[in-house]
Each structure stands twice: as C-alpha cells, then as structure tokens.
Amino acid sequence: MSQFNAAEFTMPKPKPLPIVLLLDKSGSMSGPKIQTLNLAVKKMLATLLKEESGHTEFLISMITFGDTSQLAHPPASAGEFVYRDLNASGGTPLGGAIEVAKSLIEDRERTPGRAFRPLVVLVSDGQPTDSWKDKLEDFVSQGRSSKCDRMALAIGPEAVSGSGRSTLEKFISGTEHRVFEANEVEEIPKFFKYVTMSVVTRSLSVDPNVIPDDLDLAPPIRDADNSEQGDNPPPQPPADDGYW
Numbered sequence: 001m002s003q004f005n006a007a008e009f010t011m012p013k014p015k016p017l018p019i020v021l022l023l024d025k026s027g028s029m030s031g032p033k034i035q036t037l038n039l040a041v042k043k044m045l046a047t048l049l050k051e052e053s054g055h056t057e058f059l060i061s062m063i064t065f066g067d068t069s070q071l072a073h074p075p076a077s078a079g080e081f082v083y084r085d086l087n088a089s090g091g092t093p094l095g096g097a098i099e100v101a102k103s104l105i106e107d108r109e110r111t112p113g114r115a116f117r118p119l120v121v122l123v124s125d126g127q128p129t130d131s132w133k134d135k136l137e138d139f140v141s142q143g144r145s146s147k148c149d150r151m152a153l154a155i156g157p158e159a160v161s162g163s164g165r166s167t168l169e170k171f172i173s174g175t176e177h178r179v180f181e182a183n184e185v186e187e188i189p190k191f192f193k194y195v196t197m198s199v200v201t202r203s204l205s206v207d208p209n210v211i212p213d214d215l216d217l218a219p220p221i222r223d224a225d226n227s228e229q230g231d232n233p234p235p236q237p238p239a240d241d242g243y244w
Contacts, residue, residue, distance in 0.1 A: 014052075016059035017203055018075065018111055018118035019195075020104065020148075022097050023086065024155075025066035028126050030088035033155060036185040037123065038085045040192040047196050049078040056203040059115065061104060069096025075110055092124065094167065095132030098139050105145045116208040118148045121195055122171050123188075125155035127164040140173055149211050150175050151198075153191045155182045177214060 021041070025034060048058045060081050062073040067090035073081060105111050105118060139145045152168040154160045159168065160181045168179045180191045202208040 014055055014057045015208075016057050016075075016077075016112060016115045017199060017208055018059045018061070018105075018115050019048075019199060020101055020118060020120045021060070021062045022094075022101060022120065022122040023062060023064050023072075024092060024094075024124040024126070025064050025086040025088050025090075026092045026126065026129075027066070027089050028092075028158075029066075029155075032185045033125060033188075034086055034088040036188045038083075040189040042083055043189065044192045044196045045078055045081055045083055048199070051196075051200045051203065052078050053203065056116070056208060058199060058203070059111075061110075063097050063100050063104070065093045065097035066090035069093045069100055071100055071104065075104075091129035092126050093130040094124065094128035095130040095135045098132060098135045102135070102139050102143075102145050105148065106143055111144070116202070117211070119195070119199055120145075120148045120150045122150070122152045122168065123155065123191075124153075124159055124164060124168065126158045127162070128167060132167070136167070136170055140171065146174070149177075151177050151180070151191075151195060153180045153182060153188070155185075155188065157183070176211065 023037065023041070029037070045060070048060070052058060057077045059075045060073075060078060061071065061075040062083075064070060064072040064086060066086075066088065072086075073083070076082075101120060105120075111118060140150070150172050152171050154165055154168050158164050160183055165179060172179060180194070182188045182191060198212055201212045202210070205212075
C-alpha cells in the first residue's frame, strides 16, 4: 500500500489580484482631506480582508507622493498589509509616483505573471509639480502597465474642475471609467467603497480579468463594520489563466 503524501494534497495558492494605490499626500491635502483619506483606505483594507478567498487574494501596494514619491508599502495580501496614517506635506510629484508604479508593475516578481489584471487607483487634489507628461503617456500606452485597469479620484475644486482634472482624465484614458469627484471630503469614502465593490465583484466572477461596468456594478459585499450591502453571490472558480 502506498504511503500517504500530504504534499500531493496541498491546496493551490490563490491567484493574486493586484491593487496599486497612488495616494497624494501633498501639503494641500492637510486637515480633513488626509484624515478622511486615511480612514477610507483603512476601511477598504478591512473589507478586502473579509472578502479574500481560497480562489483569489488581493495583492495591495501603496505609492505616495508629497515630499517625495516612494513605494510606501510593497505588495502584500490584505491580511499582511500594515497601513500607517499618511501626513500631508510637500508638493505633488505625480510623475515620480507614476515612475515608481511603472517599475512595480513591469517587475514580474513583484507583480507576478500569474496575476489577474491589476487595478491602479490614483487619488489627487491638484496639479502635478514635477515632470509627468511623458511618464504618464508611457504608463498608459506601453508595456504591462498599459493593460491595467485604472480609476481616479479628484478631490476639491482644482482637481475637479481645474487643470488637475485633465491629468486624471489622461490617467484613465483607454478604460471605461470616468473621473470620480469629491467636492467635499465626505465623498472620499464613497469612492473607496466603489473601488472595493469593483475588485470584490471581479474576484467572485468567472473571469476576474473582466472589468465590471460602472453603471452595472452592484454592491455584492458586506462592509467591514458588517453593514449590509446586498446579497453575496456564491464564489465562482476563477479563470485558469493569469493576465500576463
């Protein structure tokens, strides 16, 4: 009789669905803006932790731009991501943040080839203060980064209706999304709830590479505070092939 080998019955590792956060922490984000942003991101992370399954994990990374542009948190699952509140200061070096994001996504070790289509989320309240046009053009049109889904949130008057808006519109070009607007800080959490709904809907679908339509997206999740957001559909097995 053959000997039992536990290794033969190891569960397959869930495929990652990468989420890259590009968060503006410039000086103009100080006060209620940055405080509300911190709370909204933490709420999203708590909800994603509840929604991770044996089929899909959320591989989350965070890039911030203010005094500098940096990878503030390397890719990690929702359960391993440790969020530290952002403090607002400095300018808006978006070009540097785009460059960091490009490097992260093109790296097949940090963004695995077996991963599903990444979502890149940009949040900003103003106009970039560094060289950004060529870097953004390269990001949305060349290489693996051009295949990413992209969402953008404009916070405040300059980003909603000023010169900063055209930058955000360029960022989402090629996607089916619109630029989301937060004229008041209370609207910031609504955007992050929408981001959460989008990625959870993808994780439960037959093919997580397919992006839900903005208008058709229904809330299939339960918030981290256990408030009802609709019935959860039964999880479906993800597609066998990754995106890359």
